[in-house]
Amino acid sequence: MSASEIRERYTSYFAKNGHTLLPSSDIVPKSDSTLLFTNAGMVPFKQFFLNPSAAPYKMVTTVQKCVRAGGKHNDLDQVGYTPRHHTFFEMLGNFSFGAYGKREIIHMAWRFITEELRMPVKMLRVTVLETDDEAYDIWKTEIGLDPKRIVRMGPEDNFWSMGNGEGPCGPSSEIFWDTQDPRYSEKDDERWLEFWNLVFMQYHRSAGGELKLLETPCIDTGMGLERVASILQHKKNNFDTDEFQTIIKSIDQIQPAASSSLSPETALTYKRIIADHLRASTFLISEGVYPSNTGRGYVLRRIIRRAVRAGRLLGIKGGVLSELYPSLETAMGKAYPEIVERRGPIISVIKSEERAFLKTLDKGMALLDGIFANESNDKVISGHDAFALYDTHGFPVDLTQIIARDHGWTVDLDAFDQIQRDSRERNRASWKGGSAKKDVVASEIESACLEWQDLSVQSRFCGYDIDPESSGMPIAAKVVASKELSNSDSLVVIDPCPFYATGGGQQADMGVIAVTRDDASDIKADITHAFTVKNAVALPNGQATLLHLAVVAGGQHALLDAGQQVTATVDMDRRYGNAVHHTATHLLNAALRKVLGNTVMQAGSLVQPSGLRFDFTSNPLTSDQAEKVESLVNQAALANTNVNVHQMTLEEAKAQGAIAMFTEKYSADSVRVVEVPGVSMELCGGTHLRSTRPVYPFQIISEGSIGAGTRRIEAVAGTSASEWLREQLGYAQAAAQTLEAKKLSSLDSKAQQLVAKNKELREEIDKWLQTAAVNVEAIATHATTLGKTSVPTTIHILAPQMETADNRRGSSGSGNMRLVSERACYLRDTQPRSAHVVIQGNAVALGVDTKCISGARAGVLLRELFVMLPGKGGGQDTLAQGKLQSARSPQSSTPVVLWLNGGPGCSSFSGLLGGVGPCRINDNGHGTLPNAHSWNSNAHVLFLDQPTNVGFSYGATVNSTVEAAADVAQFLRLFFDQFPQYSRNPLHVTGESYAAHYVPGIAAQIVKDNRNPTIRHKLPLKSIAVGNGLYDMATQFMYLPQMACNSTYKSLADEKTCRAMEQAKVEFEKSLQVYNLTPSPEAMVNATYAGYDILTPYQDAGGNPYDVRTKCEGGSLCNPYMERIAEYANQPWIRADLGVRIDSDFVLCSTDVQDSFINTGDELVDSSEWIPMILAAGVRVLNYAGDADLICNHMGNKAMMLEIQWPGNRGFAAAADHTWLVDGRALGEVRSFEGLSFLRVYGAGHMVALDQPVAALAMLAQWLDHSAIII
Structure with missing residues (x-):
């Protein structure tokens, strides 16, 4: 039984027994400051055990994510070396807050393990508290357990309490499994594996230790998922169970052959460490824990670095956890979708920490190797050496202990702790008026900021007075406060301060602080000490700038004292680069708003000397739009307009049209406004150019998505752009030489020839x-x-x-x-x-x-x-x-075509019997007739009901395209494993309507899986094709009024209906703006319903949203024939032939599934963003549309395709529409470029195969024949 099935069985069992299933609480406890991490299933419910009447639910069941690493509950050192220890684990639990007691939980637990899990009684035994006769009698008399299998134990084993103080407590009963380890007899404790603890919280312990019965007894149980999985999968070691093995097998894939001299047993230990630590680090990062040198962050750092070292011992040179992340998604992504949704940030954090440690790992290991080579000592790593490894090379001391243990050495931890305490004391002594509690530089800077703010330290920023295009002059200043850091750097505040602090997206200034003789007449002369300014950080209240200093190479170490005179010189090259790109950012923002409309909102930015990054809310830019934006910025730059700065009130700034960052907070009394007259006006505290001319040339390097509705542009300007363009020219010249192109102008044709030949x-x-x-x-x-x-x-x-x-x-x-x-x-x-x-x-x-x-x-x-x-x-x-x-x-050559109907929630029976499959329903609805235009004449067609709970399918609820895609890709692999005779046939994934979400999602999943070395079965995907698909509601639904009222067909909508549709379209646009500004789930759902509201006036007037030529005749999809399909499918003999469940009615389209997709916002997701990835993998894409359909009409489909951002965007936009001829008859219009094709089918509504079967079959034949649609 898989771990996934155990989770499902446990929660379903207790849900059926009246428990409320709650999601796992956070690993980082929100209401318990005494714990680093949630380490047991009961932690989130502590307050309800103390006060059961306050519990919102009386019976609860959960699968709780837990971590035991660091602090009192620390299993870190044992992980990998024992069969059962983990840093991250899952605890199955059920809890009662007065609803039931000892008798009921014993009965429920016993039924679950013997009936649901089918554990043999002969393999089980239980323990009870030696004085708990009640529990003993329940097990013996009511359960019927042999007294030999009931063991009385003392309170050290079978009595639970919240710590050692007062509070709820009580006896427990533990359930054990007989491992039948031949090394031990039945009397030996080591033979028995405890896997479920039932705690009967029936007492209250007073401060004096007296026990009194509680008025409301509670129940707390905990069953370790990993332990139960090992039992049910007949494994002696938790790491041999299915989810761990998915990761461990992936380690085998990335481990170089013959790269390690380790014994197989030792190598396996390190693989287990890596597998465990991948789980722990992923779930910690997913909840906002980041590597640091304190608290939870330090635990995470230790975990990641231990895994890196284990990978290195296995011969893996680079980062190991980041490479294995896809295997964790495969193992646990369905149970915990957050690790899939947040994969980008999680992998980024892991990679960053891995890179940081890899830089020092070899040096630290060299130091250790030197220590181990010294056989004259007593095999103890000194405290000084351990601290050097920690302080200089980033080795957590427990990692040093592990390495030492592997070599038969130990670490002098007492000496290490003393040296570490001494280091902290030195840091405290150097801080005037405060105390630093953390020994990390970043934490020291944070502490200094807060302390100096409390002390009202102030300085005046004078950096605006410096011309960014000048060479810069030293500015006289005085030290206001100073502090030495633990790494011998120092922090100072000077007044006045010319250094711009990091803020507003702009990186900080750097430069030099110099100390002069008091009697020096020239502030440039007689410099006695010089410090480089590494960073500038504003105090939280903005009243001063803290400078992070380091001694100039070769200089003499010294600490600046308060009151000391210094000179401050800003690095003007850096300041100028920042100014160029900050002014360019303003021009870019203005250009985007001009091209895309004022609904564009800035979502973030990064300004640095070498370039800029700008995040904004928008749909994808077309190539033409990107070119226009770039051109507008360059025009503004060449205009050489002055950049003006004004101080005014916030209300005045708003009245003049100044743009403000949505997430920023501004003072109402005075704001700084940066204006490029006629072009841009923004609230901004950054440093800028005096005029726009240095921004030229401006070049967009990339544009892409970073999340739902959010885009990112990366660009360079000025000298950085010139350097970038020269670099690109160099690449082009090298390519021309390789391709033997005499002129760069012929490079494209040469490349196309090469592509064609390839x-x-x-x-x-x-x-x-x-x-x-x-x-x-x-x-x-x-x-x-x-x-x-x-x-x-x-x-x-x-x-x-x-x-x-x-x-x-x-x-x-x-x-x-x-x-x-x-x-x-x-x-x-x-x-x-x-x-x-x-x-x-x-x-x-x-x-x-x-x-x-x-x-x-x-x-x-x-x-x-x-x-x-x-x-x-x-x-x-x-x-x-x-x-x-x-x-x-x-x-082998006949293609396999997978067909999916849409909805979401509609069964593919409507495709099987509705024009695509070999049969259609006869007139009386109880039999079938041959379909002369069946797609089976050209392919093996597979009709699939998905997601689960569609048609006759059933299972766990799926409510997003991403989940459905993963399920279908897995199904296909299982299908081809079962029917290997089709496994090499070309695969094409097709469908209609909402399948425009499914099909690209499935294709993207297949492309991803085919690249995953851990997935054995690669699917031979060749193309995808979708008819009248809903890819991008935000784009396509804008064409609903036009199609209903102004198409080539005679409109059945009156003027009133058309006005109402236009007004609903305006409301849809507004709801999209709200969602783009505040992308909450509620806003997404509201926008989805607002989109469908555009159709409401048309439907209220009797219009058919699936065919503008007819009125709605009733039934599913306004087509009575669809109802005949449902009636046919519900006949008992059909169910028997299909082997489906008899206890549920067939529904052609499930509203429950559709509602679940809407409520997760899936319908508003733009599935066309998968298409560039699909095309890049060599998979062809066909989008076809019956031109009489309204809801997914050909106008909106074509507009959507023109917005797809792929290398062939311009070529597709420039391609002509050609008449599509079949046997001399014009059946439609087609546009194709490289792998992307769009076909408009004349005279067809929403279901092309049903309305125009001849055209549909001809289209399929041409498409499967590896040719574009014939013109």
């Missing part, structure tokens, strides 16, 4: 591989021997011969007869004990030594071979030749 060769290889696969499979099945005398036969498949100048004449890619004949003769002469069949393409030769194999004749054997593989040929006794009739057999 495509041709790939197709040739594909054909050969399919032929080879079929031949090998067929021959291996039937032809290990040939002839009546069972001649041993060996098959040899040769790679296809590529065309060259030498072989262009007289040969072809289908095979070279001379080559296969020569090879057959060679094999016949050198290996005479077997007949040899040599195949290249469709060329076949068979050689046999008739002297060695009596009675064998090559010609006869070849004819027998052609019985199994159709072909023609003949020959002599020792050599025969021939050709296969077809390079592809029908079985």
Whole structure:
């Protein structure tokens, strides 16, 4: 039983027994400051055990995420070395706050383990408190357990309390499993594995230790998921269970062959450490814990660094956890979707920490190796060495302990602790008037900021007075406060201060602080000490800037004292670079608003000397829009307009149209406004240019999505842009030289020629591989021997011969007869004990030594071979030749087409019996007729009801495309495992309507899985095709009024209906703006319903949203034929033939599934953003639309396709629409460019295959034939 199934069975069982299923609480306790992490299932409910009447639910069940690493409850050192210890684990629990007591939980627990989990009674025993006769009697009398299996224990084992103080407490009963370890007898504790603890909280312990019965007894139970999984999966070690093994097997994939000298047992220990630590670090980061040198962050740092070191010992040179993340998603992503949704930030944090440690790991190990090489000492790492490893090389002391243990050494922890305390005391002594509690530089800076703010330390920022285009002059200043850091750097506040502190997206100034003699007449002269300014940080109240200083290389260490005179010089190159890109950011914001509209909102920015990053709310930019934005910025730059700065009240700034950051807080009394007249006006505290000219040239480097509705532009300006352009020119010139293009202008054509040739060769290889696969499979099945005398036969498949100048004449890619004949003769002469069949393409030769194999004749054997593989040929006794009739057999080359209907929530029965499949419902609804235009005439078609609970399917609820896609990809792999004869056939994923979400999502999942080395079965996906699909509601629904009221068909909507639809469209736009500003789940759902409200006036007037030519006739999709499908599916004999459950009615479209998708905001997600990834993987994409459909009309579909951001965007936009002809008849219009095609089908509504079956079948045939739709 898998871990996933155990979770489901446990929670379902207790839910059926009246418990409320609650999600796991956070690993970081929100209401318990005494704990670093949630380490037990009962932690979130402590307050209700203290006051049961306050519990919102009387019976609760959970699967709680727990961490035991650091603090009192610390299993970190044991992980990997024992079978049961983990840093992260899951605790299955059920709790009662007065609803039931000891008797009920014992009965429920026993039924669960013996009936639900089917654990044999003979393998179980229980313990009770030695004085708890009640529990003993329940187990013995009511459960019927043999008294030999009930063991009385003392309070140290079977009495639970909240710590050692007063509060609820009580006896417990633990359930054990017999591991049958042969090393121990039944009397030995080590033989028994405790897996479930039932705590009967029936007493209250007073401060004096007196026990009194509680008025409201409670129940607290905890069952370790990993332990139960090991029992049910018959594993002696938790790490051998399914979820851990998914990760451990992935480690085998990334571990270099023969890269480690470790014994197999030791290597396995390190793999287990890595698997455990991947789980722990992922879930900690997902809840906002980040690596640091204090508290929870330090625990996380220790976990990640231990894993890095384990990976290094296994021979893995780089980061190990980040590489293994996909395996964790596979193992636990369905149970915990947050690790999939937050994969980007989590992997980023892990990679950053791994990189940081890898930089010092080798040096630290070299230090340790030197220590271990000294055999003269007593094999103890001194406290000084351990502290050096910690302080200089980032080795947590427990990691040093592990390494020492592996070498038979120990660490002098007492000395280490003393040295660490001394270091902290030195830091405290250097801080005037305060105390630093943390020994990390970042924490010291944070502490200094807070302390100096409390002391009202102030300084005036004078950096605005410096011309960013000047060389900069030293400014005289006085030290206001100072502090030495533990790394010998220092912190100071000076007044006045010219250094800009990090803020508003702009990076801080850097520069130099110099100390001069008091009597120096020139502040540039007589410098006695110099410090580099590494960073500038504003105090939280903004009243001063704290500078982080380091002594200039070669300089003398000194601490600046309050009152000391210094000179401050800003690094003007850095200041200028920041100013260029900050002014460019304002121009970019203005250009975006001009091109995309004023609904564009800034969502964040980064300004640095080398470039800028700008985040904003918007749909994807088209190539034309990006070019226009870039052009507008360059025009504003070349205009050389002055950049003006004003101080005014917030109200005045708003009245003048100044733009403010949505998330920033501003003073109402005075704000700083930066204005480029006629172009931009923003509230901003950053440093800027005096005029716009230095921004030129401005170049957008990239534009893409960073989240739902949020885009990011990265760009460079000024000299940075010039350098970037020179670099790109260098790349282009190198490519031109490689491709032998004499001019850069011919580079594109040369590249296209190369791509075309590459495509041709790939197709040739594909054909050969399919032929080879079929031949090998067929021959291996039937032809290990040939002839009546069972001649041993060996098959040899040769790679296809590529065309060259030498072989262009007289040969072809289908095979070279001379080559296969020569090879057959060679094999016949050198290996005479077997007949040899040599195949290249469709060329076949068979050689046999008739002297060695009596009675064998090559010609006869070849004819027998052609019985199994159709072909023609003949020959002599020792050599025969021939050709296969077809390079592809029908079985291997006939495509497999997966068909999905939409909804969300509609069954694919409507496709099976609605124009796509081999049958259709007859007029009386109780039988079927052949479909003359079935897609099965060109493909094996697989109709799938998904997500779960659609049609006859059932299972755990799925309410998002991402979840559904993962399920379908897994189903396909299982299907092809079950039916391997189809596993190599080209796969095409198709559907209609909401399948425009499913199909791209599934394709993207397949592309991702095919790249995952841990997934064995790669799916041969070749294309996707969707009819009248809903990809991007925000774009497509804007065309609903136009299609209803102004299409090429006569409109059935009156003027009132059309006005109402236009007004609803305006409301939809407003709801989208609200969502883009505050992307909450509620705003997303509201926007979804607002989109559908555009259709409401049309439907209220009787219009058919699936065909603008007709009124709605009732029934599903306004089509009575669809109701006949539902009636047919509900007939008992149909259910029996399909083998589906009899206890539920078939519903063509489930409103429950649709509502669940809407409530998660899935319908508003833009699934077209998967298409660039799909195209980049070589998978072709077809979007077709019946031009009479309203809800997913061809206008909106085409507009959506024009907005897809992929390298062929411009080519697709520039491509012409051509008439689509089938047998001389115009059936539609088609536009194609490279792998992307759009087909408008004339005279079809929402369901093209049902309305225009001839056109649908012709489209399929042309598309599957690897050609674009014929024009």
